[in-house]
Amino acid sequence: INKDTFHLSQRDTENHQTNLQKFCRICGGSFKSDPYKRSYPVHGPVDDDTQALLRKKEKRATSWPDLLAKVFKVDVRGDIDTIHPTNFCHNCWNMIQRKFSNSPSEVYFPREGTMEWHPHSSSCDVCGTSFRGIKRKKRSLNPQLSKKPRMVAGSARKARPVRNVKQVSNKAVMKRIANCNKIHLSTKILAVDYPVDFVKSVSCQVCEHILADPVETTCKHLFCRACVLKCIKAMGSYCPACRYPCFPTDLVSPVKSFLNILNNLILRCPVKDCQEEVVLGKYAHHFSSHKEAEEKEGYAYINKGGRPRQHLLSLTRRAQKHRLRELKLQVKAFAEKEEEGDVKSVCLTLFLLALRARNEHRQADELEAIMQGKGSGLHPAVCLAIRVNTFLSCSQY
Incomplete structure (x- = not known):
């Protein structure tokens, strides 16, 4: 009996190890989703395309473990074959390419982060997923009904906005993290009725204010420097717009032509009884003049009744x-x-x-x-x- 139990456990381990090879080490995705079944060894040398890109960018990494540790913060050197898959998928390979290139295409990374792998057990997710496959379960129909159950139009409309509500809540959380209403300028003070898409291009994707000290990520999204640094500190090293891996050292200033357009935006001064039109580049100086005037008024002498104030010499x-x-x-x-x-x-x-x-x-x-x-x-x-x-x-x- 002990010998049969040993052979059974050994067979389960071998099946588990075989099933592991069907999944990506980084994201846990199945290789079946890729029509070309492309995969790359976790411990192998870097392929020719990536090597050429690294040489172009003057990077020294030559093996996949170094690149995976740099891009995904995953150490694969201590992996065990009976617990961890030995390959990663083409989507994660694209992520590495995007990390070291300036291509504007977007690749999305799962919000859950990297996959955590556990040893084989009776309730193993890997073997259960592999056994069941990726097909959907059929819906059990009521034999009393001759027709397919209809969905009422009204209820379908109610079910759709759930995703939008989640996106709105995420934006609200990021705005709360940035907390910059008192320091950044709203797009409502723009003096010219610019097109909506243009206003979006000159506004921060976190706080939706006019860009202040703008920075650009490797995925070509623009943010206020203070806003994106707060979000990275609170939510992790990802781009707040597309969840692409992003670190504070990756932030760069936009091109000069964009900065010239940004600094020449015409704003209407929000101070009461002013309403003067000022370009964004000179707005700080204009607003500081209002502050100086307020300070002088605050220190000016106010005669609260009684005799008039006499001159010093009298x-x-x-x-x-x-x-x-x-x-x-x-x-x-x-x-x-x-x-x-x-x-x-x-x-x-x-x-x-x-x-x-x-x-x-x-x-x-x-x-x-x-x-x-x-x-x-x-x-x-x-x-x-x-x-x-x-x-x-x-x-x-």
């Missing part, structure tokens, strides 16, 4: 001290840090620069003479000589 000495208290402390701190505590020189220099800025050179010359210890009330020729001397020596007026 105040008493005590009131002048009170109003200039903060400025005095700032000047004192600067003088102690930079000028060894000489507050007087700092104040006189500030006054001198203010006079020069308003082109009041006569008073500035007199003040400079006082600062140099020559007294006041100088002759105009002396003032002119001081001005010329200052200009030649300092070159700052």
Whole structure:
């Protein structure tokens, strides 16, 4: 009995190993789906087409294990023949080609990632799938019904949008991950009624805003740099649009012609009472001017009733001290840090620069003479000589 049991288990293992050869090591797909039954050895050398492509791209990998580890993050060096298949399919081969080429064609990779293989057991999926085949089970009909059961038109319509709802939910999740409503510009502020396809081409495929710091993946999809990096960090190293393997190091800037078109998009300023049309390349400067104006308004003095605000020179000495208290402390701190505590020189220099800025050179010359210890009330020729001397020596007026 033990001998029969041993032969039976050995036969099951051999059948399991034979069935494994019908599936792809990477994605788990059946080779029957390929009409040409193409397959490639997992542990063998790289084929001629891939070798030529790698040589063209100046890559050094020469065996499939190195390439599979780089593209799919799968280590096949420790595979066991009784557990793992020894070949991979043409679809995965295409994925490797796409990884190292710039062809615009799209190859889709399963969302579940790579296949996990387990030893043979009584409930083995590999042997069960191989035994049953890939045919669909026939629908059992009710013998009481003479005709095929109809599907009501209304219920068919309700069943269709399920896939779209899933896609919408995935987009909603990616938008929530990006969370860029406050930093990226909406396509609603475009001043020109551009075609829908053109608007899609200049908008991010994650957040659907106008592209900000755009980057291009190896599968030729465009995203905002911040959005795609957040998605890769949260959802894995795949393109958010087509699930093609994508890593942060693969992101490159688009061509200059596209960037020129993007920067010349005409936007309408969303600030209230502005509505000015600005190109995207100059929008940041335009919007910053609004921010500066708001900050100035925020710091401007507001008289909340009572007596009108008096000029500084019309105040008493005590009131002048009170109003200039903060400025005095700032000047004192600067003088102690930079000028060894000489507050007087700092104040006189500030006054001198203010006079020069308003082109009041006569008073500035007199003040400079006082600062140099020559007294006041100088002759105009002396003032002119001081001005010329200052200009030649300092070159700052």
